[in-house]
Amino acid sequence: MIKVAINGYGTIGKRVADAVAAQYDMKIIGVSKTRPNAEAFIAKQRGYPLYIADISKKPAFEKVGLTVAGSVEDMCNAADIIVDATPGDVGATNKPLYEKLGKKALWQGGEEHEIAGFSFNSSCNYNGAIGRQFVRVVSCNTTGLCRIIHEIDKEYGVAHVLAIMVRRGSDPGEIKKGPIDAVVLDPVTVPSHHGPDLQTVLPHISITTMAMIVPTTMMHMHAIRITTKKDVNRDRVSELIRQHPRMGLVKKSAGIKSTAELKEFAMDLGRQRADLYENCIFEDSIYANKNELCFFQAIHQEADVVVENVDAIRAMTGLCKDAATSIKMTNDALGFVPIQNNH
Numbered sequence: 545m546i547k548v549a550i551n552g553y554g555t556i557g558k559r560v561a562d563a564v565a566a567q568y569d570m571k572i573i574g575v576s577k578t579r580p581n582a583e584a585f586i587a588k589q590r591g592y593p594l595y596i597a598d599i600s601k602k603p604a605f606e607k608v609g610l611t612v613a614g615s616v617e618d619m620c621n622a623a624d625i626i627v628d629a630t631p632g633d634v635g636a637t638n639k640p641l642y643e644k645l646g647k648k649a650l651w652q653g654g655e656e657h658e659i660a661g662f663s664f665n666s667s668c669n670y671n672g673a674i675g676r677q678f679v680r681v682v683s684c685n686t687t688g689l690c691r692i693i694h695e696i697d698k699e700y701g702v703a704h705v706l707a708i709m710v711r712r713g714s715d716p717g718e719i720k721k722g723p724i725d726a727v728v729l730d731p732v733t734v735p736s737h738h739g740p741d742l743q744t745v746l747p748h749i750s751i752t753t754m755a756m757i758v759p760t761t762m763m764h765m766h767a768i769r770i771t772t773k774k775d776v777n778r779d780r781v782s783e784l785i786r787q788h789p790r791m792g793l794v795k796k797s798a799g800i801k802s803t804a805e806l807k808e809f810a811m812d813l814g815r816q817r818a819d820l821y822e823n824c825i826f827e828d829s830i831y832a833n834k835n836e837l838c839f840f841q842a843i844h845q846e847a848d849v850v851v852e853n854v855d856a857i858r859a860m861t862g863l864c865k866d867a868a869t870s871i872k873m874t875n876d877a878l879g880f881v882p883i884q885n886n887h
């Protein structure tokens with residue numbers, strides 16, 4: 545049993561904790577919080593030992609009935625590997641601690657590639673993470689791009705990708721973020737950081753990305769155009785998506801045309817937290833003509849990286865040396881059934 549600590553029990557951290565706890569080859573030995581909020585009570589309810597970043601705040605936790613197991617350093621000492629899910633740029637400040645303790649650690653997409661020197665996606669470069677001390681799991685958007693672009697590249701060869709990302713303004717619980725009534729170009733300049741970020745995993749892919757933020761909390765929506773080296777076939781693309789363990793097809797039969805209906809579907813299916821771990825590609829949007837392929841895909845920002853974290857743990861600790869086996873183990877333990885199997 546690999547002992548996993550979650551440093552930063554927020555949107556991503558709490559999901560990774562539950563996904564790790566569901567696996568039979570790893571367990572949660574602690575999670576960390578900075579302040580006693582609702583998520584701290586969820587950690588207690590789940591039975592995860594609670595550690596705190598600033599030990600002088602221990603009385604504030606204990607006053608509201610939350611037992612503190614120790615400091616973040618105590619937690620890291622007790623772990624084989626640390627999943628750092630603290631906010632972007634905070635994770636980098638924790639690296640000296642992991643180095644001092646000689647522990648393995650993985651960060652999220654809010655950190656720079658250089659923090660770990662290796663950016664990870666299970667379907668693309670699992671083997672490169674085997675045995676590594678440090679790994680960065682790329683962001684939600686980059687994860688979604690990596691999965692589909694890599695698959696199309698293997699089948700047809702990718703000449704160029706243009707990806708336009710319509711991004712959610714905030715996660716549902718973030719009451720202080722916006723916009724409330726605007727489409728914000730983020731950034732105004734082209735390309736956005738997503739293209740270069742994808743190249744940290746797939747360096748040979750030529751890609752241009754543009755991004756904007758809109759007032760929604762549900763999911764991101766990508767409009768993607770891929771120019772291929774060989775002529776592309778629509779049915780074969782659908783088949784590739786259907787066969788991929790982390791991609792799903794939203795079929796015409798469901799009548800779903802929006803992220804809102806997709807999230808409603810996930811809720812009705814009884815997915816934990818209505819999480820969609822897979823790229824949700826709208827089958828009807830798939831357009832193939834000679835060497836041009838276009839489609840829409842929805843990406844659940846809070847969920848797609850969660851399963852990638854679990855696979856990264858297996859690769860880094862040497863628990864499993866094969867990507868397909870790890871991906872299957874992770875999916876099966878979560879009882880994950882791709883979206884097209886439900887309609």
Ligand code: NAD
Nearest residue numbers: 552553554555556578597629630631632652653654684845
């Ligand atoms: P979040 O703010 O929801 O959670 C971060 C947690 O870390 C909070 O509970 C906070 O209290 C805690 N924290 C803050 N400073 C800490 C410290 N010094 N030590 C320990 N804990 C600390 O953030 P998030 O959305 O979960 O993002 C975490 C990382 O995941 C970021 O790198 C982000 O870019 C990345 N990411 C986020 C999303 C998303 O949509 N939310 C998607 C993919 C990747």
